[in-house]
Amino acid sequence: MWQGFEGVVHGGIIAGLLDxxxxxxxxxxxxxxxxxAQLxxxxxxxxxxxxxxxxxxxxxxxxxxxxxTKAWIESFGETLVTAEGVFMPPKEPPHD
Known part of the structure; x- marks a missing residue:
């Protein structure tokens, strides 16, 4: 499980999902x-x-x-977490 406190998803996992x-x-x-660039x-x-x-x-x-950008997580109509992000293209194209 990706648990922080008992029964709660770890905040770092939540940040990654929103990102x-x-x-x-x-x-x-x-x-x-x-x-x-910013989260x-x-x-x-x-x-x-x-x-x-x-x-x-x-x-x-x-x-x-x-x-x-913006993102949020809802459960049964209740907003649990919100996020704002700033994204930029890389200086060099990504390599495959």
């Missing part, structure tokens, strides 16, 4: 490979283990040099 949600929203909407996470409520979670990511402001 991925924002990256995927950006990639699928604009077909642009980027890297996280801010607000933990509103503990995220319980073994419960249904919905994770959302959106692009708020886009240009080819810097992109602002």
């Amino acid at each position: 991925d949600a924002m990256w995927h929203a950006l990639y699928h909407e604009h077909d642009l490979v980027t890297m996280t 801010t996470v607000r933990y509103r409520r503990p995220v319980p283990i073994d419960t249904l979670l919905n994770i959302y990511g959106t692009v708020n402001q886009f240009n080819r040099r810097i992109v602002h």
